[in-house]
Amino acid sequence: MSGTDFDLIVVGGGSGGLAGAFRAAAHGARVAILEPGELGGTCVNVGCVPKKAMWLAADLSQKIAAAAQVGFAVPPPQFDWRAFVAHRQRYIANIHTSYQQRLDANKIALLRTRGCFSAKDTIETDDGIRLRAPHILIATGGRPQRPDIPGAEYGLVSDDFFNLCSAPERVAIVGGGYIGVELAGVLQALGSRVDMYVRGRRLLNGFDEELSLQLAEDYRQYGVRLHLGCELRSLRREGERVVLRDGAGGDSAPFDAVFFATGRRANSDVCGANKVGIRLEAGGHIHVDDFQNTSVPGIYAVGDVTDRVALTPVAIAAARRLMDRVFGGKPDSKLDYADIATVVFSHPPIGHVGLTEEEARARHGDAVRVYRTGFRPMLHALADSPQRSLFKLVCVGEEERVVGIHLLGEGADEILQGFAAALKRGVTKRDLDETVAIHPTSAEEVVLMR
Numbered sequence: 526m527s528g529t530d531f532d533l534i535v536v537g538g539g540s541g542g543l544a545g546a547f548r549a550a551a552h553g554a555r556v557a558i559l560e561p562g563e564l565g566g567t568c569v570n571v572g573c574v575p576k577k578a579m580w581l582a583a584d585l586s587q588k589i590a591a592a593a594q595v596g597f598a599v600p601p602p603q604f605d606w607r608a609f610v611a612h613r614q615r616y617i618a619n620i621h622t623s624y625q626q627r628l629d630a631n632k633i634a635l636l637r638t639r640g641c642f643s644a645k646d647t648i649e650t651d652d653g654i655r656l657r658a659p660h661i662l663i664a665t666g667g668r669p670q671r672p673d674i675p676g677a678e679y680g681l682v683s684d685d686f687f688n689l690c691s692a693p694e695r696v697a698i699v700g701g702g703y704i705g706v707e708l709a710g711v712l713q714a715l716g717s718r719v720d721m722y723v724r725g726r727r728l729l730n731g732f733d734e735e736l737s738l739q740l741a742e743d744y745r746q747y748g749v750r751l752h753l754g755c756e757l758r759s760l761r762r763e764g765e766r767v768v769l770r771d772g773a774g775g776d777s778a779p780f781d782a783v784f785f786a787t788g789r790r791a792n793s794d795v796c797g798a799n800k801v802g803i804r805l806e807a808g809g810h811i812h813v814d815d816f817q818n819t820s821v822p823g824i825y826a827v828g829d830v831t832d833r834v835a836l837t838p839v840a841i842a843a844a845r846r847l848m849d850r851v852f853g854g855k856p857d858s859k860l861d862y863a864d865i866a867t868v869v870f871s872h873p874p875i876g877h878v879g880l881t882e883e884e885a886r887a888r889h890g891d892a893v894r895v896y897r898t899g900f901r902p903m904l905h906a907l908a909d910s911p912q913r914s915l916f917k918l919v920c921v922g923e924e925e926r927v928v929g930i931h932l933l934g935e936g937a938d939e940i941l942q943g944f945a946a947a948l949k950r951g952v953t954k955r956d957l958d959e960t961v962a963i964h965p966t967s968a969e970e971v972v973l974m975r
């Protein structure tokens with residue numbers, strides 16, 4: 526293949542790349558997409574989807590315990606991890622098939638290879654094929670990053686978590702962000718004894734502080750050992766196990782597995798973005814403007830490879846809007862990155878949209894009013910489990926516009942979406958007060974706060 530055979534080349538067949546390819550093809554563009562791995566990228570193969578499956582398994586194990594507590598005769602559950610993985614992977618295989626069928630139906634050329642820039646309008650495949658197009662979309666995502674400490678190679682990363690077929694007995698998780706918190710919750714629920722090593726003084730930096738403190742308390746109740754404010758110095762092998770040395774020089778007990786959840790690095794290097802002069806930021810992230818343009822005309826980037834929010838729906842939305850602009854005759858089309866809702870699949874989950882209380886106070890001072898409610902969800906009260914929910918609304922100004930919603934508790938993952946739409950449309954506290962509650966639910970607490 527040579528010449529400008531295509532209108533668009535997409536490098537990377539993950540969430541953003543596929544969404545961009547499908548939307549461009551729907552506008553009539555001739556599209557090629559390059560992906561050396563499984564279709565769907567991180568989200569489908571080593572991210573959201575298998576993670577949520579494992580979270581559901583962990584959630585079920587807690588529900589079974591609650592069932593026993595309220596009178597069901599259930600023997601202690603035995604979790605066959607390997608059998609569950611077979612169900613999980615079958616689900617994922619169906620997604621691969623569906624993507625392949627959609628690519629075929631839309632006449633999108635899929636090249637199962639890595640691509641690298643050899644010129645500003647040319648992508649060269651691993652086997653030396655050169656493809657040219659006036660528009661190139663970089664959607665190469667990111668990869669897990671290990672800290673630069675001696676023995677780091679003895680640690681695993683989130684990709685490795687999805688190769689497990691049983692719960693390691695003793696696990697250390699390094700990092701207190703999204704992935705650290707999620708892996709810790711799942712492993713503890715499914716039978717591991719988990720220690721978390723967190724550099725900062727709290728979990729989930731950047732989330733509402735009260736919720737993060739409540740989550741830390743929930744995790745302690747649940748048996749997770751938290752080592753906050755702990756910087757690791759090194760790892761070393763002791764037989765089959767791994768020992769951690771902390772900043773004070775103390776050694777941990779040996780662990781069967783150590784997972785690093787210490788952030789991700791952008792895959793801009795592997796596609797040669799630097800070779801054609803694309804501006805990069807810290808961590809190799811590609812700088813993009815509000816329209817997903819890189820610093821080189823005709824080359825765009827979306828998703829985790831950029832310096833924007835690293836979430837699947839964000840990559841998808843940005844790619845679709847970009848293609849509406851480039852091929853769909855909508856010159857102003859761009860993603861509004863404000864007030865993007867997100868959920869951490871912890872136990873219990875956290876849902877968050879808009880400003881935290883701290884951010885709101887820094888921006889709006891005394892004009893901020895916070896409403897909060899703490900309660901035990903009904904199942905947990907019936908089962909006499911200590912798990913509590915904490916919901917917060919952050920409001921601003923005379924009209925009390927809701928600028929932040931923070932929900933920790935059972936169901937928070939499903940409750941948030943509708944309220945996020947309301948926040949985006951400028952909902953006020955009075956609007957919520959005037960909404961009749963749905964009873965008895967956890968969600969009703971959002972409209973009943975006083």
Ligand SMILES: Cc1cc2nc3c(=O)[nH]c(=O)nc-3n(C[C@H](O)[C@H](O)[C@H](O)COP(=O)(O)OP(=O)(O)OC[C@H]3O[C@@H](n4cnc5c(N)ncnc54)[C@H](O)[C@@H]3O)c2cc1C
Pocket residue numbers: 536537538539540541542559560561562563565566567568569571572573574576638639640641664665666667683704792795796827828829830835836837838840870
């Ligand atoms: C453990 C984990 C859990 C997560 N959970 C959630 C969640 O619950 N909700 C959520 O919204 N987000 C979640 N995320 C984040 C989400 O997975 C990412 O934001 C999303 O996958 C980004 O999509 P993307 O298209 O930018 O990149 P990716 O999905 O990573 O796709 C990039 C693709 O590019 C390919 N590629 C790389 N280099 C090249 C090259 N040179 N040539 C061709 N192809 C190349 C890769 O093989 C990959 O398939 C999670 C992430 C992780 C790691």
Ligand SMILES: NC(=O)c1ccc[n+]([C@@H]2O[C@H](COP(=O)([O-])OP(=O)(O)OC[C@H]3O[C@@H](n4cnc5c(N)ncnc54)[C@H](O)[C@@H]3O)[C@@H](O)[C@H]2O)c1
Pocket residue numbers: 672673699700701702703704705707723724725729730757786787788789834835836867868869870
């Ligand atoms: N539920 C979801 O939507 C979901 C789930 C997982 C991941 N994600 C996305 O993927 C991104 C990456 O997740 P992540 O958890 O890897 O990153 P993160 O930025 O959320 O957390 C990284 C953590 O590692 C710590 N850290 C960094 N370097 C360290 C070091 N050298 N030593 C000790 N600790 C160190 C940081 O302080 C932070 O607590 C997230 O920001 C999010 O956008 C989303």
